[in-house]
Amino acid sequence: MFRSLWQYRHFIISSIRGDLKGRFVRSRLGGLWFILHPLAQALIFSIVLSEVLKARLPDTDSPAAYPIYLLSGMAAWTLFSEILTRSMTVFIEQAPVMKKIVFPRLCLPIIVGGTALINHLLLLCALFIIFFFLGHLPGRTLILLPIGIVLIAAIGFGLGVILGVMNVFIRDIAQVMTIVLQLWYWLTPIVYPANVLPEKYAFVLNLNPIVPLVALYQDALLFNRWPSPESLIVPAAMGLVSMAFAIVFFRRASPELIDVL
Amino acid sequence: MTVLSVSHLSKRYANYASNLERFAGWFGAPVQPTEEFWPVRDISFSLSAGEALGLIGQNGAGKSTLLKLITGTVRPTEGTAHVGGRISAILELGLGFNPEFTGRQNAYHAGGLMGFSQARLSELMPHIEDFAEIGEFFDQPLRTYSSGMHARLAFALATAERPEVLIVDEVLSVGDSYFQHKSFDRIRSFRAAGTSIILVTHSVGDVRALCDRVILLDKGHVLKDGPPDEVVDYYNALIATKENEKLTVEQRREKDQWLYSRSGSKVAAVESVALTDSDSGAQIKTALSGQSMTIRTRIVAKEDIAELVIGFMLRDRAGHVVWGTNTWHTDQVLSNLKAGDEVECRLRLTCALGQGSYGLSVALHTGDVHIDSNFDWIENVEVFDVINSGQPFFIGTSRLEHAFEIVR
Numbered sequence: 240m241f242r243s244l245w246q247y248r249h250f251i252i253s254s255i256r257g258d259l260k261g262r263f264v265r266s267r268l269g270g271l272w273f274i275l276h277p278l279a280q281a282l283i284f285s286i287v288l289s290e291v292l293k294a295r296l297p298d299t300d301s302p303a304a305y306p307i308y309l310l311s312g313m314a315a316w317t318l319f320s321e322i323l324t325r326s327m328t329v330f331i332e333q334a335p336v337m338k339k340i341v342f343p344r345l346c347l348p349i350i351v352g353g354t355a356l357i358n359h360l361l362l363l364c365a366l367f368i369i370f371f372f373l374g375h376l377p378g379r380t381l382i383l384l385p386i387g388i389v390l391i392a393a394i395g396f397g398l399g400v401i402l403g404v405m406n407v408f409i410r411d412i413a414q415v416m417t418i419v420l421q422l423w424y425w426l427t428p429i430v431y432p433a434n435v436l437p438e439k440y441a442f443v444l445n446l447n448p449i450v451p452l453v454a455l456y457q458d459a460l461l462f463n464r465w466p467s468p469e470s471l472i473v474p475a476a477m478g479l480v481s482m483a484f485a486i487v488f489f490r491r492a493s494p495e496l497i498d499v500l
Numbered sequence: 501m502t503v504l505s506v507s508h509l510s511k512r513y514a515n516y517a518s519n520l521e522r523f524a525g526w527f528g529a530p531v532q533p534t535e536e537f538w539p540v541r542d543i544s545f546s547l548s549a550g551e552a553l554g555l556i557g558q559n560g561a562g563k564s565t566l567l568k569l570i571t572g573t574v575r576p577t578e579g580t581a582h583v584g585g586r587i588s589a590i591l592e593l594g595l596g597f598n599p600e601f602t603g604r605q606n607a608y609h610a611g612g613l614m615g616f617s618q619a620r621l622s623e624l625m626p627h628i629e630d631f632a633e634i635g636e637f638f639d640q641p642l643r644t645y646s647s648g649m650h651a652r653l654a655f656a657l658a659t660a661e662r663p664e665v666l667i668v669d670e671v672l673s674v675g676d677s678y679f680q681h682k683s684f685d686r687i688r689s690f691r692a693a694g695t696s697i698i699l700v701t702h703s704v705g706d707v708r709a710l711c712d713r714v715i716l717l718d719k720g721h722v723l724k725d726g727p728p729d730e731v732v733d734y735y736n737a738l739i740a741t742k743e744n745e746k747l748t749v750e751q752r753r754e755k756d757q758w759l760y761s762r763s764g765s766k767v768a769a770v771e772s773v774a775l776t777d778s779d780s781g782a783q784i785k786t787a788l789s790g791q792s793m794t795i796r797t798r799i800v801a802k803e804d805i806a807e808l809v810i811g812f813m814l815r816d817r818a819g820h821v822v823w824g825t826n827t828w829h830t831d832q833v834l835s836n837l838k839a840g841d842e843v844e845c846r847l848r849l850t851c852a853l854g855q856g857s858y859g860l861s862v863a864l865h866t867g868d869v870h871i872d873s874n875f876d877w878i879e880n881v882e883v884f885d886v887i888n889s890g891q892p893f894f895i896g897t898s899r900l901e902h903a904f905e906i907v908r
Contacts, residue, residue, distance in 0.1 A: 249617075253601075335595060336613070339595055342615065491526035491527065492526055
């Protein structure tokens with residue numbers, strides 16, 4: 240399986256290039272949107288939340304801290320939700336090709352994952368530019384960011400492929416997941432700091448494997464803190480298990496996948 | 501040498517009580533489907549190198565599923581399809597193309613999807629560019645292409661390398677006629693070099709022109725497997741039969757391999773057909789090119805008929821329709837025939853045909869085509885030869901009025 244994927248590496252790379260090209264080539268500002276999108280989002284949230292609601296992060300008093308906190312968490316979340324939602328529908332979107340050409344179908348979610356990763360790296364570059372203008376430069380904990388990227392991608396890919404296969408048979412899954420993802424977003428401390436949550440709801444955060452990864456981003460990009468290694472055990476296990484199960488599930492489903500597309 | 505052998509190939513589509521049961525089944529749970537459907541059931545045939553097979557059948561007969569099973573995108577439930585060598589399927593042109601890429605980038609991109617290595621594609625690229633004949637557009641984004649250019653590029657890529665088995669699914673009706681000819685030429689040259697062809701089409705003319713064998717599929721089974729004229733005529737009769745349960749189909753091979761086939765409800769029946777010389781009234785078996793002839797047909801109504809249309813058609817030896825029309829088109833529909841009524845139809849025509857052998861078919865029906873209430877339909881009821889004597893030589897089946905005017 241891995242060898243056949245390797246043979247299709249050029250197709251995977253050119254598909255990713257095509258995806259990125261399709262996104263920017265015909266808009267006037269092109270790549271500039273990479274900076275404008277997160278900047279606009281951070282501005283809106285900062286104005287609404289930090290000015291109107293007078294929300295302040297407890298640990299810092301810098302006025303720029305909240306936008307940076309928000310952008311770090313959102314970057315992590317965007318990577319996760321982009322891989323998840325696009326893997327979930329990729330089999331249905333690419334049905335004509337899957338039905339008529341013989342090729343390793345696992346290429347499709349890999350292309351999705353690859354595109355999302357490149358988008359994410361571009362987004363991070365954009366964030367550094369924004370941070371620079373806010374007068375904040377991340378510290379040496381930045382070197383842990385790749386761990387976060389890998390784990391988020393693994394969980395997103397694993398869950399995405401499993402749900403994507405199921406979604407071919409039960410098309411409601413993608414619909415349900417858009418709602419679940421919204422809820423999931425608000426159950427993750429991205430817009431708000433974790434410590435504002437009442438004590439009795441704290442267990443929700445412990446069940447959520449994305450929380451430590453979002454925290455890792457916030458630690459790396461804003462607080463310059465080292466995350467506790469134990470906190471990463473659950474996400475790491477979750478990433479491994481979901482990836483492995485996704486591949487097994489996909490291979491078992493393969494013969495019937497085309498039949499219902 | 502056999503390049504493709506299909507044995508007992510079957511495909512089952514199953515429905516389960518719930519999708520959870522289906523998922524459990526993948527991991528070995530003993531679940532039974534509540535419903536099953538076999539679009540392809542127990543099909544066996546083999547194809548030797550250079551053979552061209554036509555696949556015909558009505559919608560839902562299982563043609564597409566069979567092609568996908570042979571190509572390998574759909575996995576068989578039972579049986580095997582063994583291919584000795586590379587198989588290339590043109591099921592749809594331009595799959596995997598990206599509108600933002602140039603023609604060249606798309607050739608690399610979609611070529612990669614088809615399983616070619618980049619190095620091989622680089623070798624093939626000049627040939628692809630050459631064959632597509634789209635000039636400077638080859639390095640322009642695909643979104644600027646016309647649909648014809650799109651088809652040219654896609655076909656050039658799909659046939660860049662000669663496969664052992666080429667599957668073509670009704671895609672050659674695209675593009676301008678120049679490129680269609682070029683595409684057919686390429687397919688013919690592949691075949692001459694030993695490629696086996698499987699052609700799926702609704703165009704019975706293409707089947708007759710390109711194939712040396714035809715398989716008729718019906719409800720997932722092979723209904724008939726044989727020479728093109730035999731299977732195609734059987735298929736046509738079968739379509740008419742579906743419209744009317746009372747029809748019968750009768751087929752036999754005449755001398756010189758012309759296939760006589762007769763079907764219909766016989767509510768009205770052809771009693772006799774005679775080819776005669778218009779001037780003398782004598783029956784003829786050989787006509788002179790340019791001769792005025794009359795086809796005399798005697799018809800008897802066996803029941804009361806509200807509307808009767810009489811149609812005639814001439815075919816050449818390859819099965820191509822040379823000419824055909826019926827009394828519906830000439831506004832001469834007979835109405836309100838009583839049981840026992842006899843009709844004689846005298847069709848007078850000039851034999852504007854070239855040298856060769858021609859088959860005459862006659863059909864009695866209602867409406868403008870013989871699919872609606874086919875009363876009696878006889879393929880090749882008369883076969884006659886046309887010779888050209890006393891006239892300047894010409895080739896082809898049509899004797900066009902012509903005159904040279906040469907100036908120097």
